[in-house]
Amino acid sequence: MKIIIGNKNYSSWSLRAWLAAREGGFNFGEIDIPLFRPDSRERILSHSPSGKVPCLNDNGVLVWDSLAIGEYLAEKQPALLPADPVARATARAVSAEMHAGFRDLRTHMPMNIRKDYRGFGRSPDVDEDIARIIAIWNDCRARFGAGGPYLFGHFTLADAAFAPVCFRCKTYGLEVNGAAGDYLATMLANKHMQEWEAAARAETESIAEEDLYG
Ligand SMILES: N[C@@H](CCC(=O)N[C@@H](CS)C(=O)NCC(=O)O)C(=O)O
Structure with a gap:
C-alpha cells in the first residue's frame, strides 16, 4: 500500500x-x-x-x-469508524461537513504548520466557522466520547477530518477552552500528529502562494 x-x-x-x-x-x-x-x-x-x-x-x-x-x-x-450506528452516522456527518464546508477558514487560515501566524486571518465569517467547529467537538465529546479522549472515544475518521484544524489552531493562536480544548490538546499530543508535524518542520520547500501572512 x-x-x-x-x-x-x-x-x-x-x-x-x-x-x-x-x-x-x-x-x-x-x-x-x-x-x-x-x-x-x-x-x-x-x-x-x-x-x-x-x-x-x-x-x-x-x-x-x-x-x-x-x-x-x-x-x-472497522475501528476507524465508531461501532454504534448513531455514532457512526454522526462521525460521517461531521467528516462530510468538514470535507465540504468551512470555506472562510480554509481561505484565510490555510494549514501552515511551520508558521506562527497568531492573530492573522480573523474575520466574522472565519470566527463563525471556528465557532461551528468548536460546537461539533463539544457535542461529539459530550454525546459519544465517554470511551476515550477522541471525538468518538477512540480515534476515528472524524478525528482525521479535523486534524488540519488542530494544526491551524496552533498556527493562528486560536483559543479553545473546555472539552473542545482538551480534545485539541489530545490531538496535538497524538504521536502520529507529532510525527507529521516533525516532518513538516523538516521540509525545506516554501510555497509563496500559501504563506499568506509573510
Ligand atoms: N477533495 C480532495 C481535495 C484534494 C486537493 O485539493 N488536494 C490538493 C493538495 S492539498 C492538490 O492536490 N492540489 C494540487 C493541484 O490542484 O494541482 C480530497 O479530499 O482529497
Whole structure:
C-alpha cells in the first residue's frame, strides 16, 4: 500500500488520509510530491487520476479523495469508524461537513504548520466557522466520547477530518477552552500528529502562494 501525498507543511487533505492510515495500523509507503512546482501536476497525474493528492494505491487499487480513502481504510480496519450506528452516522456527518464546508477558514487560515501566524486571518465569517467547529467537538465529546479522549472515544475518521484544524489552531493562536480544548490538546499530543508535524518542520520547500501572512 502506498499513499501519494503533498508537502506535509501545507497539504491538509494529505494529512487526513495519512493519519487515518497510520492510526489504522496499516503498513504503507509514501510517495511525496511537492506542490506548486512546474512538474507537480504531471507527477501527481502519473499516480492519481484526479490530478490531486492524496491518492491511495493498494496493490493497484486506486482510491483518490481523502473521504473515499478513509472509507476504504475503514472497510479493512472497522475501528476507524465508531461501532454504534448513531455514532457512526454522526462521525460521517461531521467528516462530510468538514470535507465540504468551512470555506472562510480554509481561505484565510490555510494549514501552515511551520508558521506562527497568531492573530492573522480573523474575520466574522472565519470566527463563525471556528465557532461551528468548536460546537461539533463539544457535542461529539459530550454525546459519544465517554470511551476515550477522541471525538468518538477512540480515534476515528472524524478525528482525521479535523486534524488540519488542530494544526491551524496552533498556527493562528486560536483559543479553545473546555472539552473542545482538551480534545485539541489530545490531538496535538497524538504521536502520529507529532510525527507529521516533525516532518513538516523538516521540509525545506516554501510555497509563496500559501504563506499568506509573510
Ligand atoms: N477533495 C480532495 C481535495 C484534494 C486537493 O485539493 N488536494 C490538493 C493538495 S492539498 C492538490 O492536490 N492540489 C494540487 C493541484 O490542484 O494541482 C480530497 O479530499 O482529497
